[in-house]
Structure formats: structure tokens, C-alpha cells
């Protein structure tokens with residue numbers, strides 16, 4: 409829960425809730441589709457029908473919170489809907505794209521991925537469902553995406569090191585397309601549970617997520633992963649439960665494993681020296697999937713770890729801080 413969370417109504421107090429909603433209306437915030445309680449953010453609660461006594465008193469107030477309170481490029485936010493237990497057909501979207509909910513606490517939750525190049529500003533979300541009393545409920549708000557300062561690296565390199573041969577160009581292009589096709593596949597079942605774990609025991613801090621590289625004056629695509637320095641042969645473990653969705657040898661990524669954690673969340677492990685798992689296998693959090701290497705385009709042994717949530721390139725290290733209980 410972020411600091412921007414709405415002041416909680418005392419348990420069972422429909423009046424307090426009504427007051428906070430009326431306040432939101434008075435400021436016109438709800439009509440704009442968002443309710444801000446803090447400089448950056450959101451925590452809208454809307455019980456449009458329930459609070460005015462149309463619905464029986466047994467129904468809990470529905471509350472929607474989005475955590476963390478400040479969302480930056482590359483972040484993952486968690487949207488939690490409480491007081492909606494057992495509601496079938498929880499439905500929602502962010503920026504017009506569908507959200508995938510899973511049962512959580514006495515309601516539902518879904519992850520929102522903010523691409524590392526997402527435009528800063530307001531991103532609207534909405535949810536809707538029919539409660540157990542058969543009443544349609546809805547809520548809407550907006551997330552404010554803040555720009556994040558990424559390091560910029562300007563490099564001058566011999567053209568032979570930078571420009572690919574037509575053959576390699578085609579290969580890299582086809583491999584990128586293969587990854588995009590993989591990320592298009594959204595398995596409905598959530599396989600991951602609880603916290604995510606670091607994929608490698610590394611001596612230093614991971615670095616490089618989002619860094620913009622300008623090589624010989626030409627901007628290249630930003631670095632979409634975190635690099636962990638570790639000696640060749642260091643075990644690499646699954647950050648969370650998932651299915652081995654891809655096991656390939658790519659021009660840039662080298663020997664690569666992609667884990668499908670379900671509902672559109674993938675983590676990728678690149679430049680591996682060896683791989684200990686087979687495609688299709690279900691692996692548990694912390695189980696060894698391979699070893700650090702320098703296959704593909706790598707200057708030395710390290711693990712390139714990246715994560716993708718429904719086409720949003722997210723900072724994998726943000727997953728380690730995801731406020732989700734088991």
C-alpha cells in the first residue's frame with residue numbers, strides 16, 4: 409500500500425465511505441476518471457451503488473488500490489480490488505488494454521507493466537464486475553507515470569563491431585520476431601506465487617536497465633535487462649515458478665531461457681553457458697535452470713536478466729520488490 413492510499417473508512421462505516429466519495433465528486437476528480445490523494449497517484453475507491461443503501465448492508469465496501477504510489481518507466485504496479493470476493497467476471501483495463509486478474513485476499517489483483525519507454529503522464533484504468541447481489545459495480549482512475557532518469561552511454565566503436573552482416577541482420581531480426589510472438593502468448597493461469605528471487609548469486613549490483621546507448625552517433629534500442637556480473641558456471645535459478653517457454657541460441661542473447669509465469673509475465677535469462685531444463689518443463693522458484701556464461705554477444709561472463717509483462721519491457725529488479733503475498 410502506498411502513502412497515497414485513501415484514508416480507510418472505519419469497518420462497516422458506509423457513511424465515512426460515502427463522505428470520501430462525495431469529497432471526490434466535489435473536487436470533480438471522479439468525473440475526470442481519477443482521484444488523487446497524493447502528488448503522484450491514485451487510489452480511487454468507488455462504490456457507486458453500495459454506499460447509498462441500494463445494496464444490502466452485508467456487502468462489503470469495494471476498494472481499489474494501486475501500489476506503488478509512484479510509478480516510473482519500467483515499473484510494475486499492483487492493482488488490488490478488495491471487498492469483491494467471489495465476484496465472477498472481474499474485468500478491467502489499463503490504457504485500453506485488458507488486465508488479467510487473479511484471486512487475491514478477499515478480492516482480486518492484477519499486475520500493470522509500465523514499459524521503459526512509456527510516455528510520462530496519466531494512464532487511465534477502469535474495472536467493472538457484477539457483485540454477488542447482481543449489481544454492476546465499476547471504478548476508474550489513472551496512474552501517473554513519471555519519467556525515470558536512465559544513464560546515457562555514448563560509444564565510438566569501429567564500424568565492423570557495430571554493423572551486422574546482412575545475414576546476421578536477418579537472423580537477429582527473425583529472433584526478435586520470435587520473441588515478440590512468444591510475448592503475444594498469454595497463458596490464462598498464473599503460475600508465479602509470492603515473492604520473486606534474484607536469479608543469480610552475484611557479487612555486485614545488477615546494472616544497465618534502461619540505459620540508452622548511442623553508438624557512433626546513432627541511438628540504439630535501450631538496454632531492456634539488468635546485467636549481473638558473475639563468474640562463468642555460477643548457477644542461475646528461476647526467479648519464480650513458471651514454464652520453460654523457450655530454449656534457444658540467439659545471435660545477441662546467446663543461449664537463452666524464457667520462463668512463462670502466466671498471464672503474460674515472462675522472465676528471460678541470457679548468455680547462459682549451459683541449460684539444465686527442457687522446453688515445456690514446469691520449474692519452481694529457486695530451482696537451477698542453467699549457468700552463467702558469455703554466449704551470444706557478450707564481452708564477458710554475466711547474466712542478462714529481463715522481464716516482459718504483456719509487451720511492457722519492465723525492470724526485472726522491480727519484481728523483487730513486488731508487494732505480493734503468497
Ligand SMILES: [Zn+2]
Pocket residue numbers: 616631633634635711712713
Ligand atoms: Zn545485458
